[in-house]
Amino acid sequence: MYELRHLATLAAVADEGSFGRAASRLRYTQSSVSQQIAILEKTAGGPLFDRPGGPKPVRITPLGSVVLRHGRELLRRADEMRDGIERFRAGDSRIDIATFQTVSNTLLPQVIGALRDAHPGCDIRLFEEETDDPDLSGLDLMFFDGPGGDGIDDLKLLDDPYFLVARPGDFPQGPVALEWLDGLSLVAHPAICHQAVLEDFLEARDIRPQVVFRTEGNEALLAMVRAGLGAALMPRLAVLREDESLALHQLTPELPPREIFLLWQAGRTHSPLAAHAIELARSAAADLTD
Amino acid sequence: MYELRHLATLAAVADEGSFGRAASRLRYTQSSVSQQIAILEKTAGGPLFDRPGGPKPVRITPLGSVVLRHGRELLRRADEMRDGIERFRAGDSRIDIATFQTVSNTLLPQVIGALRDAHPGCDIRLFEEETDDPDLSGLDLMFFDGPGGDGIDDLKLLDDPYFLVARPGDFPQGPVALEWLDGLSLVAHPAICHQAVLEDFLEARDIRPQVVFRTEGNEALLAMVRAGLGAALMPRLAVLREDESLALHQLTPELPPREIFLLWQAGRTHSPLAAHAIELARSAAADLTD
DNA sequence: GGACGACCATCATGAAAAGCGATTGATTCT
């Protein structure tokens, strides 16, 4: 059976017009070139070159033209593959990352920025979704507020502690005892993901705040607090702009912090891009917890 | 260095999700598949599959996807090449033929018809040109009214004898002596190709007809004869419709007949199509000389 | 939990082939 090597030889012979010159170009011997062409001629079922004999150049036959045309195309594709591999190794490929709101606003910008700097040609695709149940199909990486389950590897990036967010003056400065939350008017995220964990935790201690409004938007929640609709229990990182219009109170005892993980399919070999992204996420998380 | 075989194995492994199943599909052993993938992984510079171990299927890595995508493309092209060769052998290819007027009207229709019947998908291209100097570059075959020169092989198809074409009654029925042509008003082809040969032949015998009109078109010449502008010396085959408005007279002695040859580049291996065309032209010529 | 089965890597071995050098035969140019 013929192989790419034979096609390369064919092309060289066609270029040089001579078996011998093709041989020296490819660092073969003339005899080897003869045999390679012979193999191609056997699989093609007829002569690929007319050999006039003597110093005249060999000339491609009509059948040879057919094989040569296809052969060159194959060689071109093989080159493209080499390029493709090289580009991939340079990180010039695609990465699909799922994320959620808080991460999009804090960790991710740093990660993406550094990634684009290091790999200018790369194609980064983000998918923002709030879900209880991480689905990594088609994704390289996923930020998630909990560890991965079966068939998923994870890396814990950081603990994001909960604070009570209220209007200045609504509570005395400093830590607030957890019991104060009982019966308190709160605005909150929908009861999925870590929000559910949180509410179960309070319930278990017989603390039942009154949730008067739920929305996914962090900014919307903070606006509600500013407007006096109620207080909010929010992870530190969700409060982007800390200004005089809001007061952050630690809680005693502390609520279980939201844990932020980076997930990927278990046992997966990462692309250079993904490997780099993991490293960047780890160090960005370390910066945030300073 | 990797070869097409390795890419085929890669694709099979990707399809089957298992080295062993790919091996049995390709009639290899599992060990051979392992080694082939190892070779590809070496040239790609990293693992192409994640091997979870145990009965879980292997999964392609991002790098593997790159190689696989290109690999499949290469294999597809290799298949196309096989098809191309097959189509070529079936005669379903292209043939370029140069011809001239008389041949276009007599021999060629039969040849082309039979060729298209035998090879329905073939691509026949005709180039009609009147020239003294056959140029076969880019052509498979050329009809010509003389033998081929240097670097050209030829096949003599037939002799086409010259007749004197006149209006009925202008000459007594039957052969006409050559001397009668001296001073006679003739219409004729331009003095190239065999026409030149013909006039030299007469000149050498001190016979000088008076050419009152020249044109390339056979039909135009015959129309001129009918109109009484003059007589014409024409090869038998150029007089397509023999009707009562024209009289054909043999000449005594005969003029050297126009010889019709089929030419091609010397030593060339023909495509099946060209080989067939040569055979058809030969037998069509034989039919005409009956 | 321990034996089993599915799976891939590795190693040694024998077979196939690829490549090489020398020679031959054909052709052209001088």
Next chain:
DNA sequence: AGAATCAATCGCTTTTCATGATGGTCGTCC
């Protein structure tokens, strides 16, 4: 005729390829 050029071919060496056996890993089934 002789020299030069070129491809085909032959015997040989080296490399590559494929194989079968063996060992390690992971999941599953009593």
